[in-house]
Amino acid sequence: xxxxxxxxxxxxxxxxxxxxxxxxxxxxxxxxxxxxxxxxxxxxxxxxxxxxxxxxxxxxxxxxxxxxxxxxxxxxxxxxxxxxxxxxxxxxxxxxxxxxxxxxxxxxxxxxxxxxxxxxxxxxxxxxxxxxxxxxxxxxxxxxxxxxxxxxxxxxxxxxxxxxxxxxxxxxxxxxxxxxxxxxxxxxxxxxxxxxxxxxxxxxxxxxxxxxxxxxxxxxxxxxxxxxxxxxxxxxxxxxxxxxxxxxxxxxxxxxxxxxxxxxxxxxxxxxxxxxxxxxxxxxxxxxxxxxxxxxxxxxxxxxxxxxxxxxxxxxxxxxxxxxxxxxxxxxxxxxxxxxxxxxxxxxxxxxxxxxxxxxxxxxxxxx
Amino acid sequence: xxxxxxxxxxxxxxxxxxxxxxxxxxxxxxxxxxxxxxxxxxxxxxxxxxxxxxxxxxxxxxxxxxxxxxxxxxxxxxxxxxxxxxxxxxxxxxxxxxxxxxxxxxxxxxxxxxxxxxxxxxxxxxxxxxxxxxxxxxxxxxxxxxxxxxxxxxxxxxxxxxxxxxxxxxxxxxxxxxxxxxxxxxxxxxxxxxxxxxxxxxxxxxxxxxxxxxxxxxxxxxxxxxxxxxxxxxxxxxxxxxxxxxxxxxxxxxxxxxxxxxxxxxxxxxxxxxxxxxxxxxxxxxxxxxxxxxxxxxxxxxxxxxxxxxxxxxxxxxxxxxxxxxxxxxxxxxxxxxxxxxxxxxxxxxx
Ligand code: SF4
Ligand code: SF4
Numbered sequence: 001x002x003x004x005x006x007x008x009x010x011x012x013x014x015x016x017x018x019x020x021x022x023x024x025x026x027x028x029x030x031x032x033x034x035x036x037x038x039x040x041x042x043x044x045x046x047x048x049x050x051x052x053x054x055x056x057x058x059x060x061x062x063x064x065x066x067x068x069x070x071x072x073x074x075x076x077x078x079x080x081x082x083x084x085x086x087x088x089x090x091x092x093x094x095x096x097x098x099x100x101x102x103x104x105x106x107x108x109x110x111x112x113x114x115x116x117x118x119x120x121x122x123x124x125x126x127x128x129x130x131x132x133x134x135x136x137x138x139x140x141x142x143x144x145x146x147x148x149x150x151x152x153x154x155x156x157x158x159x160x161x162x163x164x165x166x167x168x169x170x171x172x173x174x175x176x177x178x179x180x181x182x183x184x185x186x187x188x189x190x191x192x193x194x195x196x197x198x199x200x201x202x203x204x205x206x207x208x209x210x211x212x213x214x215x216x217x218x219x220x221x222x223x224x225x226x227x228x229x230x231x232x233x234x235x236x237x238x239x240x241x242x243x244x245x246x247x248x249x250x251x252x253x254x255x256x257x258x259x260x261x262x263x264x265x266x267x268x269x270x271x272x273x274x275x276x277x278x279x280x281x282x283x284x285x286x287x288x289x290x291x292x293x294x295x296x297x298x299x300x301x302x303x304x305x306x307x308x309x310x311x312x313x314x315x316x317x318x319x320x321x322x323x324x325x326x327x328x329x330x331x332x333x334x335x336x337x338x339x340x341x342x343x344x345x346x347x348x349x350x351x352x353x354x355x356x357x358x359x360x361x362x363x364x365x366x367x368x
Numbered sequence: 369x370x371x372x373x374x375x376x377x378x379x380x381x382x383x384x385x386x387x388x389x390x391x392x393x394x395x396x397x398x399x400x401x402x403x404x405x406x407x408x409x410x411x412x413x414x415x416x417x418x419x420x421x422x423x424x425x426x427x428x429x430x431x432x433x434x435x436x437x438x439x440x441x442x443x444x445x446x447x448x449x450x451x452x453x454x455x456x457x458x459x460x461x462x463x464x465x466x467x468x469x470x471x472x473x474x475x476x477x478x479x480x481x482x483x484x485x486x487x488x489x490x491x492x493x494x495x496x497x498x499x500x501x502x503x504x505x506x507x508x509x510x511x512x513x514x515x516x517x518x519x520x521x522x523x524x525x526x527x528x529x530x531x532x533x534x535x536x537x538x539x540x541x542x543x544x545x546x547x548x549x550x551x552x553x554x555x556x557x558x559x560x561x562x563x564x565x566x567x568x569x570x571x572x573x574x575x576x577x578x579x580x581x582x583x584x585x586x587x588x589x590x591x592x593x594x595x596x597x598x599x600x601x602x603x604x605x606x607x608x609x610x611x612x613x614x615x616x617x618x619x620x621x622x623x624x625x626x627x628x629x630x631x632x633x634x635x636x637x638x639x640x641x642x643x644x645x646x647x648x649x650x651x652x653x654x655x656x657x658x659x660x661x662x663x664x665x666x667x668x669x670x671x672x673x674x675x676x677x678x679x680x681x682x683x684x685x686x687x688x689x690x691x692x693x694x695x696x697x698x699x700x701x702x703x704x705x706x707x708x709x710x711x712x713x714x715x716x717x718x719x
Contacts, residue, residue, distance in 0.1 A: 046690075047668035079458065079633065083669055086630050094676055273465045275446065275481075277458035278633070308665035311420045312462035319469040332420060 001101075002027050003069045004062035006055050009219040010144045011244050013176045014137040019071070021133020023124030027067035029058045032222045036061055041335050043091055049080060050304035050333055051216035054223055056088050063092075069101040079278035079309055081216075139181045143188040145243045147171045150195050152240065155232030156206035159199040165229060167194050206237040207353050210291035212284045213302030214310055217333055218242045224302050225339045227331070227346065231300070234350050239296070241265075241287045242280070265290060272316050281309025285316060292324035297353045299326060300346075305334035327353060370398040371502055373478070374439035376431035377402045379424060379460070380447055382533050382587035383614075386540045387520035388443065391495060393544075394512030395504045400439050402431040405594035409434055410693055416470045422661040423595055423692050424588045425459050425466070432467055436474045441501075448483040453631045454638055455483075457666055519544075522561050527614045529565035532600070533591050539564055579711050582647045583610045584674075585659030585667075586636045589691065596659055597697045599689075599704070606708050611652060613643035620646055634666045644674060648681050654711050655685040657704075662692035685711060 005015050007029040019026045030036070032054050040057025059070055072085045089102035103118060123130045147168060155164040171191035178184045209231060217223045218240060231238050265286030266276075273285045288299050301317065303310030314330050321328045329349045331342060373392045375381065389399045403409070405427055413430030421429075435442050444464045449455050459466070464479035478501060480494040492513055499509030519540060526536035543557050581603065583590055590596065590612055603610055613621070624642040625631065632638050640658075647653045658674050660667040671688050678686040687707045689700065 045668040045672040047663050047665070048672075049665070049668070052668075080665060080669060082633060083630065087669055087672055090676055091672070094680065272469070273462055275448065275461045275465070277462045279458075281458060281462070305420065306663045306665050306668065308458045311418065311665075312458055312466060314420065315418050315466040316462070316469045 001025070001069045002067050003071055004029050004059065004065075004067035005071045007032055007058050007220070008216060009221065009244070010148070010172055011141065011219070013144060013172070014141040016176075017140055018134060018137040021125070021130055021137065022122050024122070027062050027065050030061050030065070032058055032220065037335050043096065047306045049214075049307050050223060050335065051214070051220075052080070052084055052088070053335065054216075054220070055084065056091065059088065059092065060096075063098055063100060068099070069103065071103045071105070073105045081279070136179075136181055136184070139184045140175055140178070141245050141248070143175050143184050144172065145245045146188055147175075147191055147195075149240075149243070150192055152228065152232065152238045154195050154198065154200060155229070156235045156237050157200040157202070157204055159201055161233060163198050164195070164232065167191060167198065204235070206235055207297045207350065207357065208237050208239065208295070209350075209353070210239045210241060210287060210296050210299045211302065212241045212280070212287045212291075212299060214280050214304055214307050215242050215247060217302045217304055219244060223304075223333060224331075225333070225337065225342045227300065227302065227342065230343055230346055231350070234347065236350060239291070241283070268293075272320050273313070277309045277312045279307065279309035281313045284310060284313040285320060288317065288320050288326065288328060289324060292320075292326035296326065297357060298349065299328045300349070301328060301330040303330065303332050305332050307332075327356065370396055371441070372398045372400055372439040374400050374402065374432075374435035374442040374475075376428055376435065376442070376444070377404065378428040378431045378592070379463075379588045380445065382591050384520065385533075385537055386523040387516045390519040390544070391498075391512050391516035392443075392502075394515055395499060395502055395509065397502060400435065402434045405431070405592050410594070414693060416472075417466075420663065422459070422664045424586070424592075424661055426693065427588075427592070427595060428463070429467065429471055432471050432474060436471075439475060441476055441478045442474060444477045444479050446479050446481040448481060449485045450482070450635045452485055453625065454633050454635050456635045457637075522557075524618070525561065525565060526568070528617045529568040530611075530615050531564070531568045533587070533614070578607055578609050579654050579708060579715065580609045580611060580652060581708075581711075582644060582653040582656045583612050583659065584640045584644055584656065586640070586661075587612075587614060589659045589661060595691055596689075597691075597695060597700045599659065599700060602701060602704055603708075606704060608708055611643075611647060613639050616643045616646050624649070632666065632669065637666045637670045640670055641673060641677075644677065648677075648684070653684070654715065655687065655707065657707070658686070658688045660688060660690050662690055685714070 002025045003019050004027040005012070005019070012029060016026050016028060036057035037054055038057070039060050040053035040055065043060070044053045044056050062070075070085070085102050085104045092098045092100050092102070103122070105118065106114060151164050151168045158164050171187070174187045174191065175184060178187050211218060211228060219242065221229065228238050228240060265283045267286070268289035269282045269286035272289070273282050276282050284301060291299050301310065301314065303314065317328050317330065320326075327349070329345065331345065375385065375388060392399050409430035410427060411430070412433040413426035413428065416429040416433060417426045432442055432444065444467050446464050447456055447460050455461060464477055467477065478498055480498050482491050482494050484490060495513045496506065496509050499512070504512070523536055523540060526539065527533065531539075543560055547557060583600070583603070590600070593601070600610065621639055621642040624645040625638070627645050628638070628641060632641065644656060656674065656678055658671055660671055675686055675688070678684040685707070687703065689703065
């Protein structure tokens with residue numbers, strides 16, 4: 001089998017390790033580009049959410065590169081993501097005539113046997129060998145998240161613009177190349193050290209902004225038009241609420257054993273949105289409350305156009321923003337959104353946050 | 369003075385109004401229904417909602433705003449689950465929260481949470497809580513609840529006899545009034561319902577020689593004449609008879625569930641798909657019209673599925689109409705005319 005999978009941020013590195021570990025050939029999903037999006041948009045329903053379109057485009061490109069099997073995750077709603085592969089599979093097969101196998105991993109909760117069977121059919125090597133690869137893949141995910149998290153912290157402090165991004169991309173490549181857990185750990189340590197040693201402006205007090213929203217647009221820089229990096233270059237410390245490793249533990253392990261994840265965000269959302277609305281809608285509200293309480297300067301909400309949960313969140317956001325006095329910028333992304341437009345809006349937002357901070361410092365100074 | 373309860377004439381109203389009304393009136397409250405959707409309501413709704421909201425949600429906000437100052441409470445239920453297969457669209461799940469954050473100057477809301485997945489008695493319990501807020505005793509409330517369930521059953525029977533919601537609502541209203549005034553017995557009510565059903569079924573029987581179209585979509589799209597620019601009337605004038613999801617008995621819809629490889633995650637969407645499968649199975653329709661709202665999340669999926677299914681099922685002609693606040697009558701009319709013309713021609717060729 002020649003297997004491909006969704007492209008989401010840097011996670012492809014771990015998936016590649018995992019699928020190769022099963023004994024299959026991997027057809028790497030090409031990083032999404034304008035062409036991917038155009039291709040996906042052409043065959044998607046008009047109001048499908050942006051991730052649906054990008055993923056469909058990615059699959060089409062991977063099929064052209066020779067893939068014959070797609071592995072993706074399912075879900076049980078109430079959001080659309082869980083239905084993606086159902087519909088994408090039908091579009092690929094019935095409408096476009098591809099002979100392709102679509103394998104969907106449902107969340108293990110309630111589907112343990114099914115999950116087991118899929119894995120049993122897929123894994124072509126001995127179990128211990130596969131387990132070792134899975135462990136390596138997981139370590140790579142952890143390492144990628146660690147590097148990214150650190151890059152968010154140091155980027156606003158860099159003296160020479162671009163240093164952080166350069167180190168990060170070298171680090172990502174090194175993690176991809178690493179073929180043992182030990183090497184992954186060494187590489188991670190080495191790059192964390194480079195972040196530590198790069199020239200920084202230690203006196204600078206960056207604005208602190210939380211980035212929340214729907215997981216795919218938060219994690220895939222192509223889709224969010226590099227929001228995180230752009231903010232960093234404007235001298236803003238970005239705290240991203242979603243990292244893939246947290247998400248995986250919450251949605252597979254914890255969920256299987258019915259441990260409630262994201263408890264604090266859920267609780268914080270309570271007074272504003274006591275109901276789960278699918279996707280990340282409720283968490284978006286909860287995270288905003290938490291960021292306000294942690295003294296952040298602002299929040300950027302990222303959502304695909306027509307994203308149901310985030311529209312619910314967006315309608316409630318003004319109240320949260322007003323009552324807790326935290327500015328929120330909502331960016332609804334669709335295939336027409338351009339990078340320049342986003343940068344302008346971010347700039348205006350950051351200006352506003354700066355003025356607000358200065359004003360607050362002044363009033364604090366006066367009362368003191 | 370009786371407590372006045374406002375009910376917005378939108379969203380789940382079309383599925384439940386007679387039940388809601390019965391419950392509140394049995395408890396001695398006065399029910400005030402917002403007017404039919406009109407330009408003013410739509411504009412109010414647009415003002416209060418985020419631009420990304422779909423038209424039914426905007427319209428709902430407008431209906432809520434139109435009740436402000438006229439009632440003591442507005443009934444904005446949080447309907448989460450109506451069966452065990454799915455929840456409703458997330459916008460129903462967060463509805464009271466959106467209303468609270470967006471519409472200014474409104475009276476307190478009654479927001480019971482309905483989810484049958486919480487247990488068989490969960491809906492009854494939710495109603496008991498509502499009764500408590502209104503100061504009604506437990507026994508009284510229980511009786512009101514029982515009666516409301518009965519009325520809902522009548523309502524659904526009328527709908528499956530192919531009566532349209534507004535008509536069924538006013539028939540039930542008349543019956544309720546006559547029970548009070550002329551001391552009619554429940555069995556009289558039953559027989560009146562039965563005769564109304566059979567005459568409604570007969571009149572649709574008569575039209576059976578015509579072209580018959582499935583008009584599917586969510587009840588708040590199909591039956592809100594303002595949103596859909598009088599679609600049903602237009603079809604009638606074009607001499608077409610129609611079938612909607614509500615005209616299929618719930619059991620028959622449920623029986624189609626097994627044809628779905630994976631259930632959709634939204635109650636109303638499943639009803640749409642299942643009723644179309646039913647129409648296909650019974651060979652009842654010449655074509656399918658799908659009414660969808662601009663930027664509706666679930667419908668992006670439903671619409672494509674229907675398109676593929678119509679194709680698969682012997683190329684049944686399929687027309688998808690996407691509606692928003694800018695949709696014009698003329699545009700709809702042209703498309704409907706073209707579609708029905710095509711069907712007439714197709715039928716002519718076949719015979
Ligand atoms: S959360 Fe939003 S983007 Fe994700 S599947 Fe749901 S509607 Fe689409
Ligand atoms: S199902 Fe569609 S039309 Fe209905 S509330 Fe949800 S998004 Fe709006």
